[in-house]
Amino acid sequence: MINDSKIFLGAAITFLALSLFFATPAIYSKIGVESQARNLLQKYPNNMEKMKEAYLLLRQPQLFAGYENFDSRGIAVKNTLQYMDSKLFTDMEIKTNDSRYIGLLLERRAKGSNLGAKTAVFFLLMGILSFFALLREKRLAG
Amino acid sequence: MKIVGEILVLSLILSAVSCIHPPKDVKSPSISIFQAGDNLAIGFTGEILNKNPNVALVDFTADIAIFNKAEQLLANFSFTLPPILPFQRGVVRKSIEIDKKNNEKKELFFKLMEQEGTQNTAKGNAKTVFLSKKQVFLRNVKFKTMTIEKLLKS
Numbered sequence: 001m002i003n004d005s006k007i008f009l010g011a012a013i014t015f016l017a018l019s020l021f022f023a024t025p026a027i028y029s030k031i032g033v034e035s036q037a038r039n040l041l042q043k044y045p046n047n048m049e050k051m052k053e054a055y056l057l058l059r060q061p062q063l064f065a066g067y068e069n070f071d072s073r074g075i076a077v078k079n080t081l082q083y084m085d086s087k088l089f090t091d092m093e094i095k096t097n098d099s100r101y102i103g104l105l106l107e108r109r110a111k112g113s114n115l116g117a118k119t120a121v122f123f124l125l126m127g128i129l130s131f132f133a134l135l136r137e138k139r140l141a142g
Numbered sequence: 143m144k145i146v147g148e149i150l151v152l153s154l155i156l157s158a159v160s161c162i163h164p165p166k167d168v169k170s171p172s173i174s175i176f177q178a179g180d181n182l183a184i185g186f187t188g189e190i191l192n193k194n195p196n197v198a199l200v201d202f203t204a205d206i207a208i209f210n211k212a213e214q215l216l217a218n219f220s221f222t223l224p225p226i227l228p229f230q231r232g233v234v235r236k237s238i239e240i241d242k243k244n245n246e247k248k249e250l251f252f253k254l255m256e257q258e259g260t261q262n263t264a265k266g267n268a269k270t271v272f273l274s275k276k277q278v279f280l281r282n283v284k285f286k287t288m289t290i291e292k293l294l295k296s
Contacts, residue, residue, distance in 0.1 A: 056291055056294060056295065059196070059290055059291050059294070060196065060291060061195070061196070066195065067195035067196060067228075068195050078229060081195070081228060081229060082227075082228075082229050082230060085227045085228060085230070085290060085294070086227065086230070088294045089225070089227060089293070089294060
């Protein structure tokens with residue numbers, strides 16, 4: 001009987017490593033960036049400096065929600081970037097209404113981190129399945 | 143193992159460098175021709191687009207060469223632009239004066255007006271010629287890059 005233990009072990013390690021690779025930026029984004037930006041937007045809707053801080057937090061895109069490609073739905077995000085970059089660069093006043101534009105960036109980022117988290121869960125499940133297959137293979141061989 | 147590491151580092155550097163899209167052409171180029179006595183005043187307008195989503199182009203300098211359809215050089219000039227933010231356009235405006243002694247050049251512009259057709263502009267008797275991308279070349283492009291967060295924080 002052919003023993004596939006090594007293949008299952010390799011697959012389990014690869015899937016778990018991929019899961020970790022996708023989970024790390026998603027968790028960092030959810031805990032480190034999104035919650036902070038959401039707090040700033042909700043607690044200080046009239047504070048220009050805090051709004052600027054929230055925008056700068058969201059200006060660097062999430063790994064799975066880059067600012068390179070936009071479909072017709074995402075074009076609002078592109079317009080937001082143009083509008084807010086110009087405002088901050090020329091030191092124009094950020095108004096309360098601008099928080100909804102920053103909210104669009106937060107929404108896009110959340111979508112990206114959700115995608116990353118779901119992908120991580122998928123690879124984690126695949127890793128666990130491979131691990132169980134490895135145990136079964138060892139039991140049959142042993 | 144060392145070679146694998148070097149390849150990984152090299153590929154990371156290459157991917158980082160290739161992420162920056164330098165402007166390759168001038169968008170919406172046009173010239174306005176205004177005759178003031180025997181002299182000819184040419185006003186060039188065009189736009190440089192920054193396609194990069196997270197990088198601003200700073201200290202932007204370049205040359206623009208304008209040709210007619212017979213590939214004769216009409217004008218050649220250098221320009222600098224203030225920082226071009228992501229997804230935005232830097233507007234190039236340049237005035238060139240051709241004095242009465244330079245008849246050959248004046249003739250080339252008059253021919254261009256005849257060939258391309260002109261449109262009257264709001265400014266007096268100036269005539270505007272919209273140029274195609276094949277007639278306007280961007281050369282010696284030099285710029286520095288700065289991430290938009292760094293630029294906005296500074």
